[in-house]
Structures are given as structure tokens and as C-alpha cells.
Amino acid sequence: MTSARFNLNDALAVLERTPASLTALLADLPDTWSRANEGEGTWSPYDVIGHLIHGERTDWIPRAQHIISGRTEPFAPFDRLAQFEESHGKDLKQLLETFAELRRQNLTTLREMNLTPPDFAREGLHPALGKVTLGQLLATWVVHDLDHVTQIARTMAKAYTEATGPWIEYLSVLRDRT
Amino acid sequence: MTSARFNLNDALAVLERTPASLTALLADLPDTWSRANEGEGTWSPYDVIGHLIHGERTDWIPRAQHIISGRTEPFAPFDRLAQFEESHGKDLKQLLETFAELRRQNLTTLREMNLTPPDFAREGLHPALGKVTLGQLLATWVVHDLDHVTQIARTMAKAYTEATGPWIEYLSVLRDRT
Numbered sequence: 001m002t003s004a005r006f007n008l009n010d011a012l013a014v015l016e017r018t019p020a021s022l023t024a025l026l027a028d029l030p031d032t033w034s035r036a037n038e039g040e041g042t043w044s045p046y047d048v049i050g051h052l053i054h055g056e057r058t059d060w061i062p063r064a065q066h067i068i069s070g071r072t073e074p075f076a077p078f079d080r081l082a083q084f085e086e087s088h089g090k091d092l093k094q095l096l097e098t099f100a101e102l103r104r105q106n107l108t109t110l111r112e113m114n115l116t117p118p119d120f121a122r123e124g125l126h127p128a129l130g131k132v133t134l135g136q137l138l139a140t141w142v143v144h145d146l147d148h149v150t151q152i153a154r155t156m157a158k159a160y161t162e163a164t165g166p167w168i169e170y171l172s173v174l175r176d177r178t
Numbered sequence: 179m180t181s182a183r184f185n186l187n188d189a190l191a192v193l194e195r196t197p198a199s200l201t202a203l204l205a206d207l208p209d210t211w212s213r214a215n216e217g218e219g220t221w222s223p224y225d226v227i228g229h230l231i232h233g234e235r236t237d238w239i240p241r242a243q244h245i246i247s248g249r250t251e252p253f254a255p256f257d258r259l260a261q262f263e264e265s266h267g268k269d270l271k272q273l274l275e276t277f278a279e280l281r282r283q284n285l286t287t288l289r290e291m292n293l294t295p296p297d298f299a300r301e302g303l304h305p306a307l308g309k310v311t312l313g314q315l316l317a318t319w320v321v322h323d324l325d326h327v328t329q330i331a332r333t334m335a336k337a338y339t340e341a342t343g344p345w346i347e348y349l350s351v352l353r354d355r356t
Binding site: 030 | 183208213217313322328339352354355
């Protein structure tokens with residue numbers, strides 16, 4: 001398996017592409033796909049975009065600033081279910097626009113922090129995981145985006161599990177996280 | 179889990195979005211991501227785009243035409259490794275452009291077939307799976323796109339497995355297909 005060291009430019013390259021990629025995939029998509037889920041307690045693509053918005057507001061940049069400012073108390077815990085309140089009454093296109101705008105602002109903030117490699121070793125305290133570094137936080141931001149891209153595509157795919165008939169045998173995505 | 183019946187407009191909505199979504203994710207992306215793989219015998223995002231191109235050329239529309247023309251012999255088998263020859267010497271941006279152009283042409287062809295619901299029950303013979311319907315073929319085209327979107331995002335994510343440190347515990351994508 002390919003293993004890469006954290007690199008700010010590599011991380012930015014993914015973080016800045018996620019909103020456009022998800023907008024191209026999801027904007028104006030029929031509810032068949034955007035409101036599909038994988039079963040009780042699972043999230044639709046619509047729910048996931050709300051979750052990504054909440055992360056932009058309360059998770060990644062606030063925690064990076066927490067570390068850089070040298071604060072020693074743990075980060076505030078992240079609310080994984082906030083989107084069910086916050087997305088209420090908004091359509092998917094509005095959510096995609098909000099996500100893109102917040103991400104743009106956050107990457108401007110990140111660039112203005114002028115971080116250099118020694119900064120990536122600076123430590124913060126995660127409320128559950130304990131000691132983490134700024135580099136690990138930023139790498140996690142990237143992987144978190146990609147995890148939710150897989151979740152969205154997998155959830156959409158599963159809506160057509162039965163429709164594929166005998167081809168189900170070749171389509172491994174239909175058996176992921178079941 | 180949400181289960182939807184095959185519907186041509188729903189299928190087209192996904193099929194027409196895949197090239198733009200993958201181009202937004204992958205164009206000009208550092209090799210750290212586009213050439214990453216999940217280990218020996220697995221495919222990089224670059225390899226996957228070549229595979230999608232080969233499918234546009236030899237799989238979906240030729241098989242749909244095979245069914246509609248009433249041919250009773252099995253479909254020609256699909257070569258799952260053709261991209262390793264065909265992509266040779268091409269950069270990722272060229273491959274993304276080729277994929278987008280072939281997909282555009284194929285969806286024009288599909289629309290011009292003027293299919294109606296009874297057509298989706300028409301049958302063809304898959305060389306390994308036996309009897310399949312046109313509706314199942316077209317549903318599989320959609321799920322195949324989404325399967326490879328998850329593969330691309332998962333492969334990219336895994337390049338940062340170690341970089342996420344203790345957060346690995348929360349990032350399920352790093353444990354998919356391992």
C-alpha cells in the first residue's frame with residue numbers, strides 16, 4: 001500500500017477539490033440518490049453534506065488554532081449529529097454552496113497561518129484520543145473528506161442493489177459496510 | 179436500506195455527472211494521490227480512469243445494442259486489465275478528457291435509442307452470469323461508476339493511513355477492503 005508523509009500542499013490539493021467534486025456529483029440530483037440511505041441510523045448524501053458543513057464551522061480550523069495558540073485543555077468535542085438540526089429546511093444545493101464557501105474561507109485561513117514543517121509536530125489534546133499533532137489533525141481532515149466521498153457514492157450505489165440483478169456478484173461496493 | 183427500481187432518468191442523472199465529479203477531484207492532483215494504490219495488484223486512480231474509458235468503448239453501449247438488436251449469442255467478455263496497455267504514455271488529464279468525451283457520446287447514443295420501460299425487460303446473455311436484462315445492464319453501469327468513485331477516494335485516503343495517527347480509529351474508510 002502506498003504510504004505518504006503529511007505534506008501541506010498535498011493536503012490542500014485534496015481539501016480544495018472536495019466541494020467542486022461533490023457539487024458536480026450531487027447538485028440537482030434526483031432524491032432517489034440524494035435522500036437514499038443504507039438503513040436505520042445511516043446517513044443520506046444530504047445528511048453527509050450537513051455534517052461536512054458542521055466540521056468546517058466547529059472542527060478543523062478551530063482545533064488547528066487551538067494547537068497553534070498553545071492551549072493545553074482538550075479540544076471541544078465534535079457533535080456528529082448536529083446536521084439533523086442545522087440542515088433543517090435547507091435544500092441540497094444551498095448546503096453544497098454553504099460547504100464550498102466555508103471550505104474556501106477555511107483554506108484561506110489555513111494558508112494565512114503560514115505553517116512550516118516544525119508546526120506539524122505541535123501537539124494538542126483530543127477529548128477522547130489524547131495527544132495528537134497538528135499534522136495528524138490536517139491529515140485527518142483530508143481522510144475525513146475522502147471517507148465521506150466513499151460513503152456518498154456507496155449509499156447511492158446501494159439504492160440499485162436489486163436493480164443490478166446477477167451483476168451484484170461483481171459489484172463489491174454493494175457489500176461494503178454491510 | 180433504500181431500494182429503488184431502475185429508472186432511465188435517474189440512471190442518466192448519475193452517468194452524466196461522473197466525469198465532471200472525477201475531473202474536479204483528480205485533474206492536476208499531485209501523484210501522491212493519483213498514483214497511490216492499495217497494495218500489489220490494486221489500481222491507482224490513474225488506472226481506474228483507464229478502466230472506465232475501456233468500459234465506455236467496449237462494454238455498456240455495445241452490450242445494450244447487442245440486446246436491442248436481438249442477438250442471442252453471449253456478449254463479448256470484458257477485459258478488466260486493458261487499461262494497462264491503453265493508458266500507456268497518456269497523462270491523467272488526457273484520460274479524464276477522453277472519459278468525459280466518450281461518456282458524452284455514449285449518453286447521446288443511449289438517449290437516441292428512445293428506450294421505454296418494456297425495453298428494460300429485454301434479455302441478453304452474459305458470458306459468465308447467464309441471462310440478464312437491459313435494465314440490469316444499465317443499473318450496473320451506474321453502480322459500476324459509483325463503485326469506482328469509492329475505490330478512488332478509498333485509495334487516496336489510505337495513502338494517509340499512518341499520517342492520521344490516533345484518528346485512524348474513527349476513519350472507517352482506512353479499513354475498507356483490507
